[in-house]
Amino acid sequence: MKIKLALSWLIIMSLWVIIGPWLSSQQPDFIHWDAMAQAPGSQFWFGTDVMGRDLYVRTLLGGRLSLLVALVATCMSLLIGVSYGLLSGYLGGRTDRFMMRFLDVLYALPFLFLVILLLVFFGQHMILLFIAIGGYIWLDTARIVRGQTLVLKKQAYVEAAQAMGQSTTRILSRHILPNLRGVVIVYATLTIPQVILIESFISFLGLGVQEPNTSWGTLVSEGVDNLQTAPWSLWIPGAFLSLTLMAFNLLGDGLRDYWDPKRLRPR
Amino acid sequence: MIRLLWQRLLWAIPVLWLVLTITFVLLRVAPGGPFDSERQLTAEAAAQIAAKYQLDQPVMVQYGSYLVQVLQGDLGPSFQYPDQTVNELIAYGLPISATLGIWALLLALLIGLPLGVLAAQRADKPTDFLIGITAVFGISVPNFVIGPLLILALAVYWPLLPVGGWNGGQMNHLVLPVITLALPFIAYITRLFRGALLEELQKPYITTARAKGCSESRVLWMHAFKPAMLPVVSFLGPASVGLITGSVVVEQIFGLPGMGRYFVQGALNRDYTLVLGVVLVVALLMLIMNTLADALYRWLDPRAGEQR
Numbered sequence: 246m247k248i249k250l251a252l253s254w255l256i257i258m259s260l261w262v263i264i265g266p267w268l269s270s271q272q273p274d275f276i277h278w279d280a281m282a283q284a285p286g287s288q289f290w291f292g293t294d295v296m297g298r299d300l301y302v303r304t305l306l307g308g309r310l311s312l313l314v315a316l317v318a319t320c321m322s323l324l325i326g327v328s329y330g331l332l333s334g335y336l337g338g339r340t341d342r343f344m345m346r347f348l349d350v351l352y353a354l355p356f357l358f359l360v361i362l363l364l365v366f367f368g369q370h371m372i373l374l375f376i377a378i379g380g381y382i383w384l385d386t387a388r389i390v391r392g393q394t395l396v397l398k399k400q401a402y403v404e405a406a407q408a409m410g411q412s413t414t415r416i417l418s419r420h421i422l423p424n425l426r427g428v429v430i431v432y433a434t435l436t437i438p439q440v441i442l443i444e445s446f447i448s449f450l451g452l453g454v455q456e457p458n459t460s461w462g463t464l465v466s467e468g469v470d471n472l473q474t475a476p477w478s479l480w481i482p483g484a485f486l487s488l489t490l491m492a493f494n495l496l497g498d499g500l501r502d503y504w505d506p507k508r509l510r511p512r
Numbered sequence: 513m514i515r516l517l518w519q520r521l522l523w524a525i526p527v528l529w530l531v532l533t534i535t536f537v538l539l540r541v542a543p544g545g546p547f548d549s550e551r552q553l554t555a556e557a558a559a560q561i562a563a564k565y566q567l568d569q570p571v572m573v574q575y576g577s578y579l580v581q582v583l584q585g586d587l588g589p590s591f592q593y594p595d596q597t598v599n600e601l602i603a604y605g606l607p608i609s610a611t612l613g614i615w616a617l618l619l620a621l622l623i624g625l626p627l628g629v630l631a632a633q634r635a636d637k638p639t640d641f642l643i644g645i646t647a648v649f650g651i652s653v654p655n656f657v658i659g660p661l662l663i664l665a666l667a668v669y670w671p672l673l674p675v676g677g678w679n680g681g682q683m684n685h686l687v688l689p690v691i692t693l694a695l696p697f698i699a700y701i702t703r704l705f706r707g708a709l710l711e712e713l714q715k716p717y718i719t720t721a722r723a724k725g726c727s728e729s730r731v732l733w734m735h736a737f738k739p740a741m742l743p744v745v746s747f748l749g750p751a752s753v754g755l756i757t758g759s760v761v762v763e764q765i766f767g768l769p770g771m772g773r774y775f776v777q778g779a780l781n782r783d784y785t786l787v788l789g790v791v792l793v794v795a796l797l798m799l800i801m802n803t804l805a806d807a808l809y810r811w812l813d814p815r816a817g818e819q820r
Contacts, residue, residue: 350526350527350530353523353527353795353802354527354530354531354534354795355531355753355756355791355794355795355798357757358757358775358791358794359534359535359538359791361775361776361779362535362538362779362787363538365779366538366539366541366779445654446654446656446757446761449656449761449764450760450761450764452776452779452780462656465654465657465660466656468660469656469660469765472660472663472664472668473668479657479660480661483653483654483657483661486654487649487652487653487654487657490652490654491648491649491652494648494651494652495648498648
């Protein structure tokens with residue numbers, strides 16, 4: 246039930262966000278001098294902001310960007326996190342201890358503050374935003390993957406493969422990686438909303454996505470500035486953002502319950 | 513316990529040093545200086561300012577002298593607020609952020625724990641379902657959406673509370689920011705505690721207690737409560753980090769002059785010393801909170817210390 250509800254919103258929303266802007270007759274940057282801060286109606290489905298720009302198209306475009314950031318940063322997090330966790334867990338011993346210590350140090354850093362600094366000082370490029378968020382979010386993935394690898398590596402089939410003299414690369418890619426699939430998918434689903442939240446958080450502070458691009462965080466922050474004259478410019482993008490985050494969280498929860506009813510616990 | 517504190521203290525030194533170095537490097541590598549925005553200075557005045565803030569020295573010398581300064585507890589003068597030192601600015605902003613954070617944490621525990629108990633008692637019944645859905649809602653709706661909506665509802669349409677501002681920390685100015693900051697943590701603690709309680713209630717010792725004729729409430733409060741607190745306690749470390757970052761946004765929304773505001777302003781203005789100072793203080797706070805959470809955990813569960 247939860248999964249179905251969440252998936253249907255995510256699918257509808259993604260299609261809407263991707264196709265919607267092409268189907269609409271409105272332009273995201275066109276300023277309607279005669280229709281500033283207009284409430285939602287038949288011409289402007291989501292109303293206009295105080296500058297007279299159509300909010301419908303802007304909300305959808307903002308969604309495109311938020312989803313894009315989420316996708317790229319999550320892929321980065323998976324790539325780094327899975328390989329780091331896999332190596333650390335499988336190699337074990339001193340390497341493992343060293344790699345985990347390193348992770349501990351990274352955990353202790355006030356990362357979000359550093360990400361903000363990075364963005365402020367080196368200009369708010371999109372690519373930098375991707376790298377900054379992706380470079381921060383992989384820590385959890387690495388820990389979880391390591392924990393699972395520790396459990397999997399003691400399984401009989403892995404020992405059998407080792408006894409048969411298979412190479413480490415082959416064991417990792419053929420035996421361990423496929424069995425990590427469930428955990429990785431669950432945590433990827435839970436990483437996506439975190440990324441979207443971080444991106445919109447940074448954009449809300451005015452430090453993330455810049456004009457002419459927009460994201461849900463930017464839209465919400467513009468909405469906050471015009472809370473009294475145009476409340477819809479706050480709650481419509483806010484609702485899109487919240488519903489999407491909620492759908493991902495529900496999906497992650499649902500998948501976790503579905504996949505491993507009794508979670509394999511490391512340590 | 514003493515050993516734990518020692519370990520943490522030793523651990524704190526490299527972490528803080530790393531934080532300091534990373535921020536220092538970032539700040540110096542970044543294009544644009546702190547005095548770029550002001551009107552064109554004469555070469556002489558520029559040199560004078562540079563000399564005053566030691567910007568004319570080689571970077572390594574600046575780094576060294578800053579390090580020595582920080583070790584003496586002095587975070588230096590602010591670049592943007594020339595009459596004030598970073599120490600003064602932080603001393604002014606930190607209590608405000610701390611007040612927010614402490615109230616929010618208290619609120620999260622005071623509401624989250626009872627809700628968790630309620631949900632666990634009525635597991636898989638409508639009450640539980642309702643609490644579960646509300647909790648997902650609370651976790652998912654970002655505080656920068658909830659905060660302004662609360663302002664709109666409780667300060668604009670129905671003017672019960674002030675829109676924002678600090679006003680010397682009067683209670684009515686605190687209500688909305690604290691609620692906004694606390695909401696996701698209330699939701700999180702509710703879920704966490706519900707899950708932990710349910711897991712605990714299935715264990716054999718609970719069956720024993722029930723078999724001996726303990727009442728359900730005694731089983732819950734005297735037996736299951738303490739072990740079920742463990743996940744909540746270990747969440748307190750990350751939670752405090754979340755509270756610190758959350759308060760950056762909340763201070764922005766409600767116009768509170770806390771540390772988060774100084775950080776955002778400082779970063780935008782390239783106020784090197786202020787930004788460095790705030791990041792250091794935040795890192796220190798994170799370390800302290802994590803240590804406290806660990807100490808509390810070991811106090812609740814003495815086995816935790818022996819395993820490592």
